[in-house]
Amino acid sequence: MANGSMTTRESADAKIIDVNEDLGSYAAADLRKTIDTLIDGASQKIIVNLSEVQHINSTAIGAMVGSAKRLRTNGGDLKVYGLAANLKRTFDLVGASSVLEIYDSESSALAAF
Amino acid sequence: MTQTKKTKQEILKLSVPSCLKYIRPIQMFIGQLAQQLGFCRTRIYDIELIIDEVCSNAIEHGSETPDSGIDLTLTFDSSRLEIHVRDKGKSVRKNWLATGRLDEVSQKMTPDSERGHGIFLAEKLSDSLEILTNPLGGTDVQVIFYFSTSSGS
Numbered sequence: 496m497a498n499g500s501m502t503t504r505e506s507a508d509a510k511i512i513d514v515n516e517d518l519g520s521y522a523a524a525d526l527r528k529t530i531d532t533l534i535d536g537a538s539q540k541i542i543v544n545l546s547e548v549q550h551i552n553s554t555a556i557g558a559m560v561g562s563a564k565r566l567r568t569n570g571g572d573l574k575v576y577g578l579a580a581n582l583k584r585t586f587d588l589v590g591a592s593s594v595l596e597i598y599d600s601e602s603s604a605l606a607a608f
Numbered sequence: 609m610t611q612t613k614k615t616k617q618e619i620l621k622l623s624v625p626s627c628l629k630y631i632r633p634i635q636m637f638i639g640q641l642a643q644q645l646g647f648c649r650t651r652i653y654d655i656e657l658i659i660d661e662v663c664s665n666a667i668e669h670g671s672e673t674p675d676s677g678i679d680l681t682l683t684f685d686s687s688r689l690e691i692h693v694r695d696k697g698k699s700v701r702k703n704w705l706a707t708g709r710l711d712e713v714s715q716k717m718t719p720d721s722e723r724g725h726g727i728f729l730a731e732k733l734s735d736s737l738e739i740l741t742n743p744l745g746g747t748d749v750q751v752i753f754y755f756s757t758s759s760g761s
Binding site: 517519520521524550552553554556557560564581585588589590594 | 628629631632635650653656657660661663664667668718720721723725726728729732733
């Protein structure tokens with residue numbers, strides 16, 4: 496499934512969103528829509544691949560935090576991987592590193608479910 | 609005798625429609641300017657992030673319609689880059705970041721809050737952040753980046 500510069504694929508029983516554009520305010524809405532579509536389709540395990548993302552803003556991070564909270568109420572979760580140093584710093588500054596599970600690789604994110 | 613070199617202050621003004629799709633081009637333009645001025649890569653990242661956060665707030669909270677528009681003024685010389693973003697406010701909520709509102713947002717904010725982090729990122733990553741109400745009923749946000757700070761220039 497593709498939504499703008501985001502594609503969704505399946506690995507094991509998780510859905511993986513590959514983000515292929517920077518996540519500013521405009522693209523953050525696409526990310527939220529993509530995640531919402533997966534959750535509405537009963538997906539419980541979602542992984543967001545940020546390895547191609549150079550910039551992220553607080554709206555995009557907030558969308559992932561909100562979705563993780565929503566999934567956790569039903570036993571699911573949203574995990575992220577592939578953060579460049581600048582992105583990790585932004586996650587740390589808004590406190591999202593303490594809320595979201597962040598991994599170095601897709602395999603480690605998958606193994607954590 | 610030490611002679612201080614005087615550098616000319618330059619000013620650039622941009623007026624753009626209140627549409628989120630224009631933020632990335634604005635970010636890229638200001639990022640290029642910051643690079644030309646000599647800021648390091650990390651600092652340029654911070655400047656671009658702050659532009660995103662401040663402009664998206666001005667569009668979402670301080671613009672009635674796309675035609676309302678936001679105004680950016682960039683002032684720079686050899687010591688600093690100053691970025692001023694002005695919105696015109698909404699009729700239902702004038703001065704969305706008026707005095708006291710920032711404290712209100714701050715008190716409600718936690719790491720798992722979905723919104724409200726943008727202005728605090730701007731405060732943390734800039735050398736100076738000032739929020740003022742303007743005569744149009746909107747909000748002015750001014751951020752300053754100095755060269756040769758602890759973050760590196």
